[in-house]
Amino acid sequence: MPQKTKYWLMKSEPDVYSIENLKKDGTTRWEGVRNYMARNFMIRDMQIGDKVLFYHSNANPSGIAGIAEVSELASADPTQFDKKSEYYDPKSTSTEPRWLCVKVKYVSSFKRLVTLAEIKKEPLLKDMVLLHNSRLSVQPVTKLEFERSLGLSGGS
DNA sequence: GCCAACGTTGGC
């Protein structure tokens, strides 16, 4: 039996990789996650078809910029083996990689960024993980939170 | 650029 679609929020600094980059690329490997909690969500819980709020962090302003979708289950993050990468991890081996990541595909861009300030003001979004564990770069959101965010954006 | 929050590392 297929499991229900789950909803996520994933952060990226737009200076590094924005929703526009994803739009151009179509799909991308979500590499560079080096936090165990974030990694575990990708390994254990993400399924193809899960919906993702694409969040621009460290931006001016920061906020949710659009929607992506999980297009491939987690597999080894190649950057952990690349000595020249800032994500290189000497403790990883090809037989026992420490870091895995999913691929996501572009779905849509919001007409308007839903800023962090708006998220903070919206009562229906007050329990979002974003507001309580601001450092987590891959985090679950509820269906309601997902839909409310989309609603605030005025569509895509 | 500052700094609070918090995850990770490493000494014991």
Next chain:
DNA sequence: GCCAACGTTGGC
């Protein structure tokens, strides 16, 4: 296994 020191994230 505790916890201080350290490094990083990310808002402002």
